[in-house]
Amino acid sequence: MSSDLQWLLLRVRLNNNSFVVKRVVEGPVFSKEPGNLRNLHSYKFSGLANAKTLDITDSPSGVQITARKTKAVAGAVKTAYAKSSIRPRSGSRRAQGIVSQYAKRGYRPDLRTAALARVSALVAAQKEPKPTLPKKIRGKKAKAIEASPE
Known part of the structure; x- marks a missing residue:
């Protein structure tokens, strides 16, 4: 069809x-x-x-990119897809390289920016957030603490 x-x-x-x-x-x-x-x-x-699609999903081992093979047999579902993964801490350069590989091979080059945006967002979401530092006391409260003898 x-x-x-x-x-x-x-x-x-x-x-x-x-x-x-x-x-x-x-x-x-x-x-x-x-x-x-x-x-x-x-x-x-x-x-x-x-017929040519890129499925970019979040997985425990990082970001997984699944591409549908165009010449795959209709009944062979498992072998109809090519999978590649990006480790969580590999950065945006690795993501850009994998997305560019698909685009250079003529595999939906019009979706390069959309694929790169999706991969970058998933890699950024998997990063551990920086710890929040406690707020420093400033102004009158800081002066009052310094002046009070303990």
């Missing part, structure tokens, strides 16, 4: 699509489908309608 026909069926069944999220009546329509990098319900970002 062609990707245009798949999108047409997804678009017509807007009220019956389990991935569609409508928050505001006149606002944007979001999507929770796998492979949708911007989470927008549009043909360009659809992970179901396009």
